Amino acid sequence: MKPDDTLAGEMQRRGVSRRAFLKYGSYIASLMALPPSAVEALAEGLAAARRQSVIWLSFQECTGCTESLTRSYSPTLENLIFDFISLDYHETLMAVSGEAAEEARRAAMAANKGKYIVVVDGSVPMKDGGVYATIGGKTNHQILEDTVKDAFAVVAVGTCAAFGGLPKANPNPTGAVAISTLVAGKPMINISGCPPIPEAMTGALAYILSFGKLPELDHLSRPKAFFGETIxxxxxxxxxxxxxxxxxxxxxxxxxxxxxxxxxxxxxxxxxxxxxxxxxxxxxxxxxxxxxxxxxxxxxxxxxxxxxxxxxxxxxxxxxxxxxxxxxxxxxxxxxxxxxxxxxxxxxxxxxxxxxxxx
Ligand code: SF4
Ligand code: SF4
CATH class of the missing domain: 4.10.480.10 (Cytochrome-c3 hydrogenase, C-terminal domain)
Structure with a gap:
């Protein structure tokens, strides 16, 4: 996809009509219980959105969150949107590895300074200097600090990233902590769940792409549209x-x-x-x-x-x-x-x- 393409344009090239795409935007808006006036705005905003740089970090987790978002039983618009926003760096999905992967992360950060979104799944081990999870010789904590400093927003995906999850379960051998305890001064969303519901993830990202700001959040920083009521x-x-x-x-x-x-x-x-x-x-x-x-x-x-x-x-x-x-x-x-x-x-x-x- 060319950097200046719109999301609707890219979808059309993949055989998804503009009408079908606008319908999907309305579906997301209705899932988020947005007022009627915002439904069209979200659909139009999403269609006109340009490529959003996303850097996806995976720390102490089981890859279930990524599986949940990418393993649909049939190709869906959510998958295509996920393709659209996740190309810059994803440790689990990207083809390159080693130093080339780290270089891709640094290049995406430099090219999109202040604009990229950091998605994180997994908790961060803090015990013993963070030695229990390292990538390229750096602890998860160091990678998080380095990547988040020039981000526009941070999205913690899954209960491990949002609240510490299973790695933090008693007796928490690695001293695992939630992402929010380490990130200050940045807009932040938690999309909890083990794994999270794909639509909650794509819905929150669609909202950010359309309106350039975070959706309304609850007291645990979760989008109220998906976490406003109990099961x-x-x-x-x-x-x-x-x-x-x-x-x-x-x-x-x-x-x-x-x-x-x-x-x-x-x-x-x-x-x-x-x-x-x-x-x-x-x-x-x-x-x-x-x-x-x-x-x-x-x-x-x-x-x-x-x-x-x-x-x-x-x-x-x-x-x-x-x-x-x-x-x-x-x-x-x-x-x-x-x-x-x-x-x-x-x-x-x-x-x-x-x-x-x-x-
Ligand atoms: S029903 Fe409960 S345990 Fe199951 S996925 Fe939903 S929130 Fe999680
Ligand atoms: S199964 Fe019963 S307790 Fe559980 S959510 Fe439904 S009504 Fe509530």
């Missing part, structure tokens, strides 16, 4: 929750009838993400629709919250002191989540009473 808020099993109809095991009659998965550990009530509406694999399904509770993967410390299959508000007397502490802390998912966890505990206890009455 529970929009879950199609919610009527069962309200009626106190729960699956007690993954193979019982309740599970077969599609009852609420709260008692088998669903963390949907305290997890902010758009899985229940955007869904996965091009909108085909999401974990709860496939019969498995939400693990809370888009929230900080989700790995250390006392068990994926333990009900969120298990009565404290039924738990050991350590697990009870975790539940009391509202699964450490923030003050709002702590309050929410307590109200779900009440709901849970009421449902137990109901079951006793039935017996």
């Amino acid at each position: 529970h808020d929009r879950c199609y099993r919610r009527p069962y929750y309200e009626r106190g109809e729960f699956a007690n095991a993954f193979d019982d009659a309740g599970a077969r009838q599609g009852h609420c998965l709260f008692k088998v550990g669903c963390k949907g009530p305290v997890t902010y993400n758009s899985c229940a509406t955007t869904k996965w694999n091009g909108g085909v399904s999401f974990p709860i629709q496939s019969g498995h509770g939400c693990l809370g993967c888009s929230e900080p410390e989700f790995w250390d919250q006392g068990g994926f299959y333990r009900p969120l508000s298990t009565p404290l007397g039924a738990m050991g002191p350590a697990l009870a502490g975790a539940a009391l802390a509202g699964a450490a998912l923030g003050v709002g989540a702590a309050l929410s966890a307590r109200s779900h505990q009440k709901h849970y206890l009421a449902s137990l009473d109901k079951e006793k009455e039935k017996e």
Whole structure:
């Protein structure tokens, strides 16, 4: 692609009509619940956008975030946009390696000083001088500082980059930290999830490309458009929750009838993400629709919250002191989540009473 091409022009060359492209822009705008006046502006802005330089850094991670964004089951506009913005440097995807790769990063930084976006997946190990992850003889921390200093914005992709994720899980052997703890004075977005939803990533980038600024963010710097509601808020099993109809095991009659998965550990009530509406694999399904509770993967410390299959508000007397502490802390998912966890505990206890009455 030539540097001065527009995104719509490039798409047309690849056989995507302008009309189809504008339709995609409207789709992204509707996913982000933008007001009608902004829908056309986003679509037009995206069509007119020129090549955005993106430098993608991968630190302590499993490549799942990159897989999520690039491994669609069929070619989609998201893939093409991803191609459009990710060509400068990506340690996992780029063809060159060694010193040539590092030179590509330096060249992209020099050519786009103050304008490039840094996308980061993975956490940064800080223990023992950061020796647990190095590239080209430099620690992840050194590479991050060097790359971010002339960036326009930083996007932390995945729960490892956003909150430390699995590398930070107890006992955190490498001293892993979130990207936000090391970046100051730059616009920054967290797109959490393990992995993150592709549309949340492309939607946030589409917004930046169209409007030249960050979308509205929540208190954890996540785009409100994708992280403004809990999974529970929009879950199609919610009527069962309200009626106190729960699956007690993954193979019982309740599970077969599609009852609420709260008692088998669903963390949907305290997890902010758009899985229940955007869904996965091009909108085909999401974990709860496939019969498995939400693990809370888009929230900080989700790995250390006392068990994926333990009900969120298990009565404290039924738990050991350590697990009870975790539940009391509202699964450490923030003050709002702590309050929410307590109200779900009440709901849970009421449902137990109901079951006793039935017996
Ligand atoms: S607890 Fe989980 S399965 Fe039940 S309604 Fe909430 S999000 Fe859906
Ligand atoms: S349903 Fe929950 S655990 Fe599953 S991907 Fe969505 S936020 Fe993560």
